[in-house]
Amino acid sequence: MQKLITAIAGRLVIVVPYLWLLLFFLVPFFIVLKISFSEVAMAIPAYQPAFDLSQGLAANFEKLKKLSLDNYQWLLDDALYFKAYVSSLTIAAVSTVLTLLVGYPLAYGMARAPSTLRPTLLMLVILPFWTSFLIRVYAWIGILKPEGLLNQFLMWAHVIDTPLTILNTNTAVFIGIVYSYLPFMVLPIYASLEKMDYSLIEAAQDLGCPSFTAFWKITFPLSIPGVVAGCFLVFIPAVGEFVIPDLLGGSQTLMIGKTLWSEFFSNRDWPVSSAVAVVLLVILIVPIVLFQRAQARAQESGK
Amino acid sequence: MESFGSFRRKFAPWDDPAAKPYIRFENVTKTFGDFTAVNDLSLDVFNREFFALLGASGCGKSTLLRMLAGFEEPTSGRILLDGQDLRGIPPYRRPVNMMFQSYALFPHMTVEGNIAFGLKQDGMAKSEIDARVGEMLKLVKLEQFAKRKPHQLSGGQRQRVALARAVAKRPKVLLLDEPLGALDKKLREETQFELMDLQYKLGLTFMVVTHDQEEAMTMADRIAVMDHGRIMQVATPAEVYEAPASKFVADFIGNVNLLEGAVEKAGSGEVEIAAATQGLTIRADTSKALSSGQNVWFAIRPEKIRIGREKPVDASFNAVEGELWDIAYFGDMTVFHVRLDNGDLIKASSLNAVRKVENPLTYDDRVWVSFDTDAGLVLTA
Numbered sequence: 071m072q073k074l075i076t077a078i079a080g081r082l083v084i085v086v087p088y089l090w091l092l093l094f095f096l097v098p099f100f101i102v103l104k105i106s107f108s109e110v111a112m113a114i115p116a117y118q119p120a121f122d123l124s125q126g127l128a129a130n131f132e133k134l135k136k137l138s139l140d141n142y143q144w145l146l147d148d149a150l151y152f153k154a155y156v157s158s159l160t161i162a163a164v165s166t167v168l169t170l171l172v173g174y175p176l177a178y179g180m181a182r183a184p185s186t187l188r189p190t191l192l193m194l195v196i197l198p199f200w201t202s203f204l205i206r207v208y209a210w211i212g213i214l215k216p217e218g219l220l221n222q223f224l225m226w227a228h229v230i231d232t233p234l235t236i237l238n239t240n241t242a243v244f245i246g247i248v249y250s251y252l253p254f255m256v257l258p259i260y261a262s263l264e265k266m267d268y269s270l271i272e273a274a275q276d277l278g279c280p281s282f283t284a285f286w287k288i289t290f291p292l293s294i295p296g297v298v299a300g301c302f303l304v305f306i307p308a309v310g311e312f313v314i315p316d317l318l319g320g321s322q323t324l325m326i327g328k329t330l331w332s333e334f335f336s337n338r339d340w341p342v343s344s345a346v347a348v349v350l351l352v353i354l355i356v357p358i359v360l361f362q363r364a365q366a367r368a369q370e371s372g373k
Numbered sequence: 374m375e376s377f378g379s380f381r382r383k384f385a386p387w388d389d390p391a392a393k394p395y396i397r398f399e400n401v402t403k404t405f406g407d408f409t410a411v412n413d414l415s416l417d418v419f420n421r422e423f424f425a426l427l428g429a430s431g432c433g434k435s436t437l438l439r440m441l442a443g444f445e446e447p448t449s450g451r452i453l454l455d456g457q458d459l460r461g462i463p464p465y466r467r468p469v470n471m472m473f474q475s476y477a478l479f480p481h482m483t484v485e486g487n488i489a490f491g492l493k494q495d496g497m498a499k500s501e502i503d504a505r506v507g508e509m510l511k512l513v514k515l516e517q518f519a520k521r522k523p524h525q526l527s528g529g530q531r532q533r534v535a536l537a538r539a540v541a542k543r544p545k546v547l548l549l550d551e552p553l554g555a556l557d558k559k560l561r562e563e564t565q566f567e568l569m570d571l572q573y574k575l576g577l578t579f580m581v582v583t584h585d586q587e588e589a590m591t592m593a594d595r596i597a598v599m600d601h602g603r604i605m606q607v608a609t610p611a612e613v614y615e616a617p618a619s620k621f622v623a624d625f626i627g628n629v630n631l632l633e634g635a636v637e638k639a640g641s642g643e644v645e646i647a648a649a650t651q652g653l654t655i656r657a658d659t660s661k662a663l664s665s666g667q668n669v670w671f672a673i674r675p676e677k678i679r680i681g682r683e684k685p686v687d688a689s690f691n692a693v694e695g696e697l698w699d700i701a702y703f704g705d706m707t708v709f710h711v712r713l714d715n716g717d718l719i720k721a722s723s724l725n726a727v728r729k730v731e732n733p734l735t736y737d738d739r740v741w742v743s744f745d746t747d748a749g750l751v752l753t754a
Contacts (some may be wrong), residue, residue: 272444273477275464277542278494287490291481 071309087278099351106344107137116340140277141345150329151346155353157324161315162308169304170297172248173255177296180256181263181339192260207246207317214242214318236318248312251307255300259319264295295368302361304355326350377611384594385609386419393456395420395578396441396546402448403436403602410436412602413450415710423572423579425587425593427625435581435600438548441580443467453504455545465494470544474551476535478523484510484534485519491542498629509537512571536568540575547572549581553588565591586626598622614674619754623672628708630678630719632671640664644751645690646671651715654690659751674750678721678742680709680734685743692743695719697736709734711742 111118119133145151154356180191213219214237221233236242266289274284312327319325326346333343387394394417403411418424429695439445441452443464446623452459459467470491478487488509492502506677510516513533523531523597532555539547552568553561569592572579583589589596590610598605598613605625606618617623620631634648634655646655648671656670663669679685685692698718699710708722721742734740 123471267475267477269473269475269477270479272442272464273471273473273479274490275444276442276469276471277491277538278465280463283494288479 102344102347104137105340106141106342106348107139107343109136109138109140109194110339110341116338141341142349145345145349151326151349154324154326154329158309158311158326159353161243161247161323161325162305165244165251165308166301166305169248169251169255170242170301172292173252173300174259174297176252177256177259177263180260181266188264191274195256195260196212199253199367203250204313207250207313210242210246210249210318211237214245237318238323240323242318242320243315243323243325246318247304247308247311250314251304254303254307258299258303259293259296262293266292275351295364298364299361299368302357302364306357306361309354377609384421386422387417387595390507393421394418394453395422395455396580397453398437399451399453401437401447401452402439403433403445404448405718409602409614411440411447414602414604415450416597416604416607418578418580420578421576423569423592423594424581425589425596426580426582426599427584427589427596428599429584429625433444433655434599435550436552436602437599438582441467441546442469463536468545469548470539470542470546471548471550472535472539472552474554476523476531477553478531478534480523483520483522484511484515484526487523487534488538488541490538490568495542505541509541509686512540512574513537525627528555528557531566532556536571540571540577543575544577546578549579552581553585554583563589568592583639583748590626595753598625600625616750617672617752620670620672620752623750623752626754628675628720628722630673630675632668632673634671636663636667636669636731639665639667643746644669647749650717650719651693651713653693655749656746657749657751658747661751661753663753665750667753670752671749672752673744675708675720675722676724677748678679678719678744680711680721680723680740680742682734682738683739684741688741688743691746692741693719694741697734697738700736701733709740709742 076217103166105117108117108119110116119136176195180188180195183191211218215221216233216235216237218237220236221230225231225233236245270288270292271284275281279287309323310327312331315323315325315328316331319328330343330346330350333339333346337343394517396416396418397752398414398416401411401414412435414433426437428434429523434729436445440447441454441459443459443462446459446460453501454467454469479490482490485506488506489502492505497505503696506519507516513536515530515533515537518526518530523534526534536552539549550566553564556564565588581589581592590613593610595607597607600621606613606622608616613622613626617626623629624631632648632650632653632655634646634650634653636644637647637654638645639662642658642660643645644657644661646657646669647653648655657671684694693713695711695713697709698712701708701710704725706722706724708720708744711721713719719742
């Protein structure tokens with residue numbers, strides 16, 4: 071009896087997350103997928119056909135036949151979408167590299183800090199999450215705008231004479247992404263550096279490595295699982311980022327998140343925007359699968 | 374000249390006043406904040422010596438090793454290696470290599486890669502590196518494991534990779550930090566002899582840090598017993614055991630009975646002590662100059678005490694009666710704890726040289742313990 075209860079409880083523990091995923095991820099995804107095959111309509115909801123179970127199965131089956139790939143064809147025909155995807159991937163890739171360049175030294179410094187100081191440093195990294203993401207991005211507008219804090223400071227310090235135009239450029243988007251996603255880069259790298267045995271570095275020095283060489287031959291290779299995790303955690307959400315390019319980017323900043331938003335809210339073309347979302351998901355499946363593989367491998371070698 | 378124990382080899386440069394020390398610690402002090410890890414310590418170690426630093430944890434032995442490796446700089450004093458002052462020389466340019474307690478094998482490299490690591494740093498030619506790595510793998514009998522990663526090896530194999538990696542560069546001195554600490558008892562005993570063999574074959578100077586006295590006694594030519602950052606005695610294992618310089622050393626190494634007493638009669642070469650224990654009078658050989666009334670300790674090892682039911686012929690000195698309180702049977706020998714009538718305990722041991730004993734000693738027997746005048750040592754500190 072006790073065994074049975076344990077077995078059922080064990081199953082339940084597994085079933086709950088699966089149910090969650092099914093209900094809140096898979097079902098919505100299929101709804102979006104269905105809309106992407108539909109036609110735009112001046113109606114509520116804003117697409118045709120809309121299923122209505124009250125009309126009976128046969129009627130709904132007729133509607134099913136009306137679904138088409140037209141929206142996807144549309145995405146291919148208009149170069150705007152292709153450009154937006156490429157531009158999103160490029161911006162995400164550049165931001166990821168920048169975040170790595172900023173995040174790695176930060177994580178390294180934290181891992182090498184006295185152990186009494188580490189919890190505090192860790193908390194400082196997580197601290198920004200306590201404020202709304204939106205508010206933090208708005209704050210950057212105040213810093214980057216022509217009469218903003220940064221320009222005021224630089225002019226006061228006589229570094230520049232005329233204010234720099236940063237806001238509403240891609241530079242501002244990079245700054246925003248690097249700032250917002252930095253913790254996702256720092257934490258996994260910190261985790262991999264922190265658990266590293268320092269005597270490995272001493273051993274490398276003992277065998278003839280100056281500190282710098284020891285870093286590249288020992289520390290960095292051993293932190294690669296953290297670097298890989300951090301890069302994926304920044305890259306994947308950055309591709310679909312909407313708020314940062316919308317608030318900090320300019321009119322020339324082309325990102326798929328913004329395109330999707332304008333299709334949905336400005337054009338009220340739900341089917342096309344759904345198709346945009348589905349394609350984005352398909353594009354992101356590649357790095358997501360790679361990420362999962364890397365995680366599995368890291369776990370394997372960590373044993 | 375009298376000698377203690379048996380020799381492993383005819384090697385005693387420390388007795389030769391003309392011999393030049395290979396490693397020399399001169400008044401070395403190392404402090405970490407308020408804590409003095411090594412306190413004004415001087416020590417000479419000779420070429421090709423197998424030297425052991427023995428002490429409890431926190432006695433400064435590891436700090437001493439790390440200063441030689443270059444991971445720590447002495448706060449004051451200096452360290453000379455083969456006549457060269459090591460101050461300011463970073464670890465990667467010192468001609469010493471260390472085998473770490475955790476082995477510190479690089480987890481992302483194969484066994485081969487680990488052993489070749491130091492050689493590559495020296496810019497050695499590839500063919501030479503391959504030859505040396507092969508030689509090292511053969512030396513530690515790991516040829517068929519060359520392509521494995523450290524996590525695919527057993528503890529004993531990892532230990533041998535660490536050893537091979539540390540000797541691959543032919544260092545002037547090999548430093549070993551608790552080299553056998555992570556191995557189980559059986560493997561540890563085997564490896565002790567392997568290490569000694571290796572040291573002899575390679576003709577290197579070994580400096581090993583250990584808290585395990587058996588390990589130090591088995592392997593080392595000389596042992597430095599350390600306590601609170603100071604050296605208490607430097608001597609051969611047999612000397613440390615049979616002629617400890619102080620109460621601390623006598624107590625630290627092996628089992629010992631320490632009997633306190635006052636000098637009754639101090640003669641030349643002999644002393645009579647009134648022990649604080651139950652009217653026991655001790656007569657002992659000593660070369661120490663002692664004065665009447667001086668407080669001393671008499672140190673005697675359990676195996677040098679006789680135990681029996683019969684009263685010795687002359688029980689006026691070096692003999693005392695008590696009750697058999699505890700018996701610990703070890704197979705090869707038995708240790709008896711005798712409780713004197715005033716409550717003091719004396720440990721005596723005897724070798725189980727025969728298989729069957731008639732009427733063996735048992736609990737609660739009244740027994741006499743006795744010893745010869747040259748069985749123990751009079752200590753003043």
